[in-house]
Amino acid sequence: MSDFPHLFSPLSLGRLTLANRVTMAPLFLGYARPTGEVSPLILKHYREMGASGAGLVVAENAAVAPEGLGSPFTLRVDGRQYLAGLKQLAQAIKDGGAAASLQLNHAGRFAWQEEPLAPSAVPAGNKTPRALTQEEIARIVQAFAAGAALVKEAGFDAVELHGGTGYLLAQFLSPRTNRRDDAYGGALENRLRFPLEVIAAVRQAVGADFPVGYRYLADEWLPQGWSLAEAKQAAPRLAAAGLAYLSVMGGTYESFFIPERQAQEKHQGYMAGLAAAIRQEVPIPVIAAGRIQQPAYAESLIQEGQADLVGLARVLLADPQWPRKAREGRAAEIRPCEPACSLCTKSVMKGQAALCTQWSEEKRQQTRDAAQAAQAN
Numbered sequence: 001m002s003d004f005p006h007l008f009s010p011l012s013l014g015r016l017t018l019a020n021r022v023t024m025a026p027l028f029l030g031y032a033r034p035t036g037e038v039s040p041l042i043l044k045h046y047r048e049m050g051a052s053g054a055g056l057v058v059a060e061n062a063a064v065a066p067e068g069l070g071s072p073f074t075l076r077v078d079g080r081q082y083l084a085g086l087k088q089l090a091q092a093i094k095d096g097g098a099a100a101s102l103q104l105n106h107a108g109r110f111a112w113q114e115e116p117l118a119p120s121a122v123p124a125g126n127k128t129p130r131a132l133t134q135e136e137i138a139r140i141v142q143a144f145a146a147g148a149a150l151v152k153e154a155g156f157d158a159v160e161l162h163g164g165t166g167y168l169l170a171q172f173l174s175p176r177t178n179r180r181d182d183a184y185g186g187a188l189e190n191r192l193r194f195p196l197e198v199i200a201a202v203r204q205a206v207g208a209d210f211p212v213g214y215r216y217l218a219d220e221w222l223p224q225g226w227s228l229a230e231a232k233q234a235a236p237r238l239a240a241a242g243l244a245y246l247s248v249m250g251g252t253y254e255s256f257f258i259p260e261r262q263a264q265e266k267h268q269g270y271m272a273g274l275a276a277a278i279r280q281e282v283p284i285p286v287i288a289a290g291r292i293q294q295p296a297y298a299e300s301l302i303q304e305g306q307a308d309l310v311g312l313a314r315v316l317l318a319d320p321q322w323p324r325k326a327r328e329g330r331a332a333e334i335r336p337c338e339p340a341c342s343l344c345t346k347s348v349m350k351g352q353a354a355l356c357t358q359w360s361e362e363k364r365q366q367t368r369d370a371a372q373a374a375q376a377n
Helices: 040-050 080-095 134-153 168-173 193-206 228-240 259-264 272-279 295-303 314-318 322-327 343-349 361-375
Strands: 011-013 016-018 022-024 056-063 099-105 158-163 212-217 245-249 286-288 309-312
Touching (some): 040 056, 040 361, 056 080, 080 134, 134 158, 158 168, 212 228, 295 309, 295 322, 309 314
Parallel strands (some): 022 309, 056 099, 212 245, 245 286
Antiparallel strands (some): 011 016
Protein backbone atom coordinates (compact mmCIF):
# COMPACT_ATOMS: atom_id res chain seq x y z
CA MET A 1 0.00 0.00 0.00
CA SER A 2 1.46 3.34 -1.05
CA ASP A 3 2.16 6.06 1.50
CA PHE A 4 0.44 8.38 -0.98
CA PRO A 5 -2.90 6.74 -1.90
CA HIS A 6 -4.35 9.77 -3.68
CA LEU A 7 -1.22 10.39 -5.74
CA PHE A 8 -1.10 6.77 -6.86
CA SER A 9 -4.77 6.29 -7.65
CA PRO A 10 -5.95 5.94 -11.26
CA LEU A 11 -7.64 8.72 -13.22
CA SER A 12 -9.53 8.61 -16.50
CA LEU A 13 -9.12 11.20 -19.24
CA GLY A 14 -11.97 10.10 -21.45
CA ARG A 15 -11.08 6.72 -22.89
CA LEU A 16 -7.55 6.93 -21.48
CA THR A 17 -7.02 5.68 -17.92
CA LEU A 18 -3.84 6.79 -16.21
CA ALA A 19 -2.27 4.49 -13.63
CA ASN A 20 -1.63 7.41 -11.25
CA ARG A 21 -1.79 11.19 -10.89
CA VAL A 22 1.90 11.89 -11.63
CA THR A 23 2.57 13.43 -15.02
CA MET A 24 5.73 14.56 -16.69
CA ALA A 25 5.12 18.18 -17.67
CA PRO A 26 6.74 19.15 -20.99
CA LEU A 27 10.29 20.44 -20.66
CA PHE A 28 12.19 21.69 -23.69
CA LEU A 29 15.60 20.01 -23.91
CA GLY A 30 17.12 21.03 -27.24
CA TYR A 31 17.84 17.39 -28.09
CA ALA A 32 16.18 17.32 -31.55
CA ARG A 33 18.06 17.25 -34.83
CA PRO A 34 18.34 20.62 -36.64
CA THR A 35 15.81 19.21 -39.12
CA GLY A 36 13.24 18.88 -36.33
CA GLU A 37 13.47 15.11 -36.39
CA VAL A 38 13.66 12.79 -33.40
CA SER A 39 17.25 12.00 -32.40
CA PRO A 40 18.70 9.00 -30.54
CA LEU A 41 19.21 11.27 -27.51
CA ILE A 42 15.51 12.18 -27.44
CA LEU A 43 14.58 8.51 -27.59
CA LYS A 44 16.98 7.68 -24.77
CA HIS A 45 15.64 10.49 -22.59
CA TYR A 46 11.96 9.71 -23.10
CA ARG A 47 12.52 5.99 -22.70
CA GLU A 48 13.85 6.87 -19.25
CA MET A 49 10.88 9.16 -18.57
CA GLY A 50 8.44 6.48 -19.68
CA ALA A 51 9.98 4.06 -17.19
CA SER A 52 9.91 6.61 -14.35
CA GLY A 53 6.62 5.38 -12.93
CA ALA A 54 4.68 8.47 -14.03
CA GLY A 55 1.18 7.81 -15.32
CA LEU A 56 1.50 10.22 -18.25
CA VAL A 57 4.55 11.60 -20.06
CA VAL A 58 3.95 14.71 -22.18
CA ALA A 59 6.89 15.12 -24.53
CA GLU A 60 8.26 18.59 -25.17
CA ASN A 61 6.73 21.04 -27.62
CA ALA A 62 6.75 20.24 -31.31
CA ALA A 63 6.26 23.00 -33.87
CA VAL A 64 3.17 22.86 -36.08
CA ALA A 65 4.57 25.27 -38.69
CA PRO A 66 8.06 26.20 -39.91
CA GLU A 67 7.77 29.79 -38.69
CA GLY A 68 6.63 28.61 -35.25
CA LEU A 69 9.85 27.02 -33.98
CA GLY A 70 11.04 28.40 -30.66
CA SER A 71 14.57 27.05 -31.21
CA PRO A 72 16.58 25.56 -34.06
CA PHE A 73 16.52 22.23 -32.19
CA THR A 74 12.75 21.91 -31.76
CA LEU A 75 10.76 18.84 -32.74
CA ARG A 76 8.43 19.31 -35.70
CA VAL A 77 5.11 17.83 -36.80
CA ASP A 78 4.50 19.85 -39.96
CA GLY A 79 5.13 17.05 -42.44
CA ARG A 80 4.89 13.31 -42.89
CA GLN A 81 8.69 13.04 -42.96
CA TYR A 82 8.53 13.30 -39.16
CA LEU A 83 6.12 10.39 -38.70
CA ALA A 84 8.66 7.56 -38.42
CA GLY A 85 10.60 9.31 -35.65
CA LEU A 86 7.40 10.25 -33.82
CA LYS A 87 6.31 6.61 -33.87
CA GLN A 88 9.61 5.67 -32.24
CA LEU A 89 9.14 8.41 -29.63
CA ALA A 90 5.63 7.32 -28.71
CA GLN A 91 6.73 3.70 -28.40
CA ALA A 92 9.80 4.61 -26.31
CA ILE A 93 7.53 6.24 -23.74
CA LYS A 94 4.91 3.49 -23.75
CA ASP A 95 7.50 0.72 -23.43
CA GLY A 96 8.19 1.95 -19.89
CA GLY A 97 4.53 1.76 -18.89
CA ALA A 98 3.46 5.40 -19.12
CA ALA A 99 0.79 6.85 -21.38
CA ALA A 100 2.36 9.01 -24.08
CA SER A 101 1.40 12.50 -25.23
CA LEU A 102 3.09 15.14 -27.36
CA GLN A 103 2.71 18.90 -26.93
CA LEU A 104 2.03 21.02 -30.02
CA ASN A 105 3.14 24.61 -30.25
CA HIS A 106 3.56 27.74 -32.30
CA ALA A 107 5.98 30.15 -30.64
CA GLY A 108 4.51 33.29 -32.22
CA ARG A 109 6.45 36.39 -31.18
CA PHE A 110 9.07 34.18 -29.47
CA ALA A 111 9.81 32.19 -32.62
CA TRP A 112 13.35 31.68 -33.89
CA GLN A 113 12.78 34.01 -36.85
CA GLU A 114 14.06 37.38 -38.01
CA GLU A 115 10.44 38.56 -38.29
CA PRO A 116 8.19 36.40 -36.12
CA LEU A 117 4.42 36.30 -36.56
CA ALA A 118 2.10 37.28 -33.71
CA PRO A 119 -1.37 38.66 -33.04
CA SER A 120 0.04 42.20 -33.00
CA ALA A 121 3.35 43.97 -33.59
CA VAL A 122 4.36 44.06 -29.92
CA PRO A 123 8.16 43.87 -29.52
CA ALA A 124 9.72 40.81 -27.92
CA GLY A 125 13.29 41.56 -26.91
CA ASN A 126 15.06 43.13 -29.87
CA LYS A 127 12.54 41.86 -32.43
CA THR A 128 9.18 43.23 -33.47
CA PRO A 129 6.84 40.61 -34.93
CA ARG A 130 4.51 41.14 -37.83
CA ALA A 131 0.80 40.99 -37.11
CA LEU A 132 -0.87 37.93 -38.58
CA THR A 133 -3.45 38.30 -41.32
CA GLN A 134 -6.74 36.45 -40.91
CA GLU A 135 -5.68 34.13 -43.74
CA GLU A 136 -2.50 33.27 -41.83
CA ILE A 137 -4.50 32.69 -38.67
CA ALA A 138 -6.70 30.21 -40.53
CA ARG A 139 -3.60 28.45 -41.88
CA ILE A 140 -2.12 28.07 -38.40
CA VAL A 141 -5.42 26.70 -37.05
CA GLN A 142 -5.24 23.99 -39.70
CA ALA A 143 -1.55 23.40 -38.94
CA PHE A 144 -2.45 22.55 -35.35
CA ALA A 145 -5.12 20.16 -36.63
CA ALA A 146 -2.75 18.47 -39.08
CA GLY A 147 -0.09 18.16 -36.38
CA ALA A 148 -2.55 16.58 -33.97
CA ALA A 149 -3.64 14.06 -36.61
CA LEU A 150 0.01 13.12 -37.12
CA VAL A 151 0.45 12.69 -33.36
CA LYS A 152 -2.49 10.29 -33.25
CA GLU A 153 -1.21 8.37 -36.27
CA ALA A 154 2.20 8.06 -34.60
CA GLY A 155 0.62 6.09 -31.75
CA PHE A 156 0.50 8.64 -28.96
CA ASP A 157 -2.33 8.26 -26.45
CA ALA A 158 -3.13 11.98 -26.27
CA VAL A 159 -2.07 15.39 -27.52
CA GLU A 160 -1.50 18.64 -25.62
CA LEU A 161 -1.86 22.20 -26.97
CA HIS A 162 0.73 24.65 -25.67
CA GLY A 163 -1.20 27.64 -24.38
CA GLY A 164 1.45 28.51 -21.81
CA THR A 165 4.78 30.36 -21.47
CA GLY A 166 3.52 33.32 -23.51
CA TYR A 167 3.47 31.40 -26.82
CA LEU A 168 0.99 32.06 -29.65
CA LEU A 169 -2.19 30.66 -28.07
CA ALA A 170 -1.49 32.72 -24.94
CA GLN A 171 -0.51 35.77 -27.00
CA PHE A 172 -4.02 35.92 -28.46
CA LEU A 173 -5.56 35.85 -24.98
CA SER A 174 -3.37 38.56 -23.48
CA PRO A 175 -4.54 42.18 -23.82
CA ARG A 176 -0.86 43.13 -23.60
CA THR A 177 0.16 41.24 -26.75
CA ASN A 178 -3.16 41.19 -28.62
CA ARG A 179 -4.04 44.71 -29.73
CA ARG A 180 -6.06 43.73 -32.77
CA ASP A 181 -9.21 45.61 -33.75
CA ASP A 182 -10.81 42.78 -35.73
CA ALA A 183 -12.76 39.68 -34.67
CA TYR A 184 -9.67 38.27 -32.91
CA GLY A 185 -8.97 41.24 -30.62
CA GLY A 186 -10.52 43.54 -28.07
CA ALA A 187 -13.07 41.92 -25.76
CA LEU A 188 -12.25 38.61 -24.08
CA GLU A 189 -14.80 36.89 -26.31
CA ASN A 190 -12.77 37.91 -29.35
CA ARG A 191 -9.38 37.10 -27.81
CA LEU A 192 -10.71 33.60 -27.11
CA ARG A 193 -11.59 33.06 -30.75
CA PHE A 194 -8.22 31.74 -31.92
CA PRO A 195 -7.70 29.22 -29.07
CA LEU A 196 -11.28 27.97 -29.49
CA GLU A 197 -10.82 27.60 -33.24
CA VAL A 198 -7.63 25.61 -32.65
CA ILE A 199 -9.34 23.31 -30.13
CA ALA A 200 -12.30 22.76 -32.47
CA ALA A 201 -10.06 21.96 -35.45
CA VAL A 202 -7.90 19.61 -33.40
CA ARG A 203 -10.94 17.86 -31.96
CA GLN A 204 -12.29 17.30 -35.45
CA ALA A 205 -8.92 16.00 -36.66
CA VAL A 206 -8.40 13.43 -33.89
CA GLY A 207 -11.96 12.36 -33.14
CA ALA A 208 -14.16 12.64 -30.10
CA ASP A 209 -12.52 9.87 -28.06
CA PHE A 210 -8.89 11.06 -28.33
CA PRO A 211 -7.82 13.15 -25.29
CA VAL A 212 -6.78 16.74 -26.03
CA GLY A 213 -5.11 18.56 -23.13
CA TYR A 214 -4.17 22.22 -22.85
CA ARG A 215 -1.22 23.86 -21.12
CA TYR A 216 -2.92 26.93 -19.68
CA LEU A 217 -1.26 30.21 -18.78
CA ALA A 218 -3.25 31.48 -15.80
CA ASP A 219 -1.26 34.67 -15.14
CA GLU A 220 1.49 36.41 -17.11
CA TRP A 221 2.72 38.14 -13.92
CA LEU A 222 3.18 41.33 -15.94
CA PRO A 223 1.53 44.78 -15.80
CA GLN A 224 -1.44 45.09 -18.17
CA GLY A 225 -1.04 41.42 -18.99
CA TRP A 226 -3.22 38.33 -18.90
CA SER A 227 -4.31 37.93 -15.30
CA LEU A 228 -5.85 35.24 -13.12
CA ALA A 229 -9.13 37.15 -13.10
CA GLU A 230 -9.54 36.80 -16.87
CA ALA A 231 -8.05 33.30 -16.84
CA LYS A 232 -10.84 32.20 -14.49
CA GLN A 233 -13.42 33.66 -16.87
CA ALA A 234 -11.91 31.98 -19.92
CA ALA A 235 -11.23 28.54 -18.43
CA PRO A 236 -14.85 27.28 -18.56
CA ARG A 237 -15.09 28.24 -22.25
CA LEU A 238 -11.93 26.32 -23.06
CA ALA A 239 -13.03 23.31 -21.01
CA ALA A 240 -16.43 23.23 -22.71
CA ALA A 241 -14.73 23.10 -26.11
CA GLY A 242 -13.81 19.48 -25.45
CA LEU A 243 -10.57 19.48 -23.50
CA ALA A 244 -9.52 16.47 -21.41
CA TYR A 245 -7.62 18.60 -18.87
CA LEU A 246 -6.00 21.95 -18.15
CA SER A 247 -2.33 21.93 -17.12
CA VAL A 248 -1.96 25.23 -15.28
CA MET A 249 1.13 27.42 -15.13
CA GLY A 250 2.17 31.03 -14.62
CA GLY A 251 4.70 33.38 -16.22
CA THR A 252 6.29 34.02 -19.61
CA TYR A 253 9.79 34.62 -20.89
CA GLU A 254 9.25 38.29 -20.07
CA SER A 255 8.44 37.63 -16.41
CA PHE A 256 10.52 34.55 -15.57
CA PHE A 257 13.65 36.61 -15.01
CA ILE A 258 12.13 39.38 -12.91
CA PRO A 259 13.97 39.14 -9.54
CA GLU A 260 10.71 38.77 -7.60
CA ARG A 261 9.67 35.84 -9.78
CA GLN A 262 13.09 34.22 -9.67
CA ALA A 263 12.87 34.26 -5.87
CA GLN A 264 9.33 32.90 -5.99
CA GLU A 265 10.17 29.94 -8.23
CA LYS A 266 12.64 28.58 -5.71
CA HIS A 267 9.72 27.64 -3.44
CA GLN A 268 7.84 24.38 -3.68
CA GLY A 269 4.48 24.63 -5.38
CA TYR A 270 4.93 28.25 -6.42
CA MET A 271 2.34 27.83 -9.20
CA ALA A 272 -0.04 25.49 -7.37
CA GLY A 273 -2.30 28.31 -6.23
CA LEU A 274 -3.08 29.13 -9.85
CA ALA A 275 -4.15 25.53 -10.47
CA ALA A 276 -6.36 25.57 -7.37
CA ALA A 277 -8.07 28.77 -8.56
CA ILE A 278 -8.73 27.37 -12.05
CA ARG A 279 -9.95 24.05 -10.67
CA GLN A 280 -12.81 25.86 -8.95
CA GLU A 281 -14.03 27.07 -12.34
CA VAL A 282 -13.97 23.92 -14.51
CA PRO A 283 -15.46 20.41 -14.45
CA ILE A 284 -12.40 18.76 -16.04
CA PRO A 285 -9.17 17.57 -14.37
CA VAL A 286 -6.51 20.18 -13.57
CA ILE A 287 -2.75 19.60 -13.36
CA ALA A 288 -0.72 21.61 -10.84
CA ALA A 289 2.97 22.31 -11.41
CA GLY A 290 5.78 24.46 -10.06
CA ARG A 291 8.69 22.72 -8.31
CA ILE A 292 6.65 19.99 -6.63
CA GLN A 293 9.61 18.36 -4.92
CA GLN A 294 8.08 16.21 -2.20
CA PRO A 295 5.59 13.39 -2.75
CA ALA A 296 3.87 14.31 0.53
CA TYR A 297 3.19 17.79 -0.85
CA ALA A 298 1.92 16.34 -4.13
CA GLU A 299 -0.38 14.03 -2.16
CA SER A 300 -1.76 16.98 -0.19
CA LEU A 301 -2.58 18.94 -3.37
CA ILE A 302 -4.76 16.11 -4.60
CA GLN A 303 -6.20 15.12 -1.24
CA GLU A 304 -7.24 18.72 -0.51
CA GLY A 305 -8.81 19.18 -3.93
CA GLN A 306 -6.39 21.81 -5.19
CA ALA A 307 -5.56 19.71 -8.25
CA ASP A 308 -6.32 16.34 -9.81
CA LEU A 309 -2.80 15.60 -11.02
CA VAL A 310 0.70 16.99 -10.56
CA GLY A 311 3.15 17.89 -13.30
CA LEU A 312 6.87 17.34 -12.76
CA ALA A 313 9.34 18.92 -15.18
CA ARG A 314 12.78 19.87 -13.83
CA VAL A 315 12.07 17.77 -10.73
CA LEU A 316 11.76 14.66 -12.90
CA LEU A 317 14.83 15.65 -14.91
CA ALA A 318 16.83 15.74 -11.67
CA ASP A 319 15.56 12.33 -10.56
CA PRO A 320 13.84 10.22 -13.24
CA GLN A 321 12.91 7.68 -10.55
CA TRP A 322 10.87 10.18 -8.46
CA PRO A 323 7.52 8.39 -8.99
CA ARG A 324 8.92 4.91 -8.36
CA LYS A 325 10.76 5.99 -5.22
CA ALA A 326 7.62 7.69 -3.91
CA ARG A 327 5.43 4.68 -4.58
CA GLU A 328 7.91 2.24 -3.06
CA GLY A 329 8.28 4.16 0.21
CA ARG A 330 11.69 5.58 -0.73
CA ALA A 331 10.77 9.26 -0.87
CA ALA A 332 13.79 10.13 1.28
CA GLU A 333 16.04 8.87 -1.54
CA ILE A 334 14.70 11.32 -4.14
CA ARG A 335 17.39 13.62 -5.54
CA PRO A 336 15.89 17.13 -5.43
CA CYS A 337 16.02 19.72 -8.15
CA GLU A 338 18.38 22.27 -6.61
CA PRO A 339 16.49 25.60 -6.23
CA ALA A 340 19.68 27.66 -6.54
CA CYS A 341 20.61 25.97 -9.82
CA SER A 342 19.26 26.75 -13.27
CA LEU A 343 21.73 24.86 -15.46
CA CYS A 344 18.99 23.24 -17.57
CA THR A 345 17.33 26.60 -18.27
CA LYS A 346 20.60 28.43 -18.89
CA SER A 347 21.71 25.70 -21.29
CA VAL A 348 18.65 25.87 -23.53
CA MET A 349 18.57 29.68 -23.44
CA LYS A 350 22.06 29.55 -24.98
CA GLY A 351 20.90 27.14 -27.67
CA GLN A 352 22.62 24.21 -25.96
CA ALA A 353 21.24 20.86 -24.81
CA ALA A 354 19.72 20.71 -21.33
CA LEU A 355 21.91 19.27 -18.57
CA CYS A 356 21.37 18.79 -14.83
CA THR A 357 23.82 19.20 -11.96
CA GLN A 358 22.16 16.28 -10.18
CA TRP A 359 23.39 13.93 -12.87
CA SER A 360 26.75 12.22 -12.70
CA GLU A 361 29.55 13.84 -14.69
CA GLU A 362 29.54 10.75 -16.88
CA LYS A 363 25.86 11.25 -17.78
CA ARG A 364 26.37 14.95 -18.45
CA GLN A 365 29.28 14.22 -20.78
CA GLN A 366 27.37 11.47 -22.57
CA THR A 367 24.48 13.89 -23.07
CA ARG A 368 26.79 16.61 -24.41
CA ASP A 369 28.35 14.17 -26.87
CA ALA A 370 24.99 12.79 -28.03
CA ALA A 371 23.54 16.30 -28.41
CA GLN A 372 26.52 17.41 -30.51
CA ALA A 373 26.10 14.36 -32.70
CA ALA A 374 22.38 15.06 -33.15
CA GLN A 375 22.94 18.74 -33.93
CA ALA A 376 25.60 17.90 -36.49
CA ASN A 377 23.16 15.80 -38.54
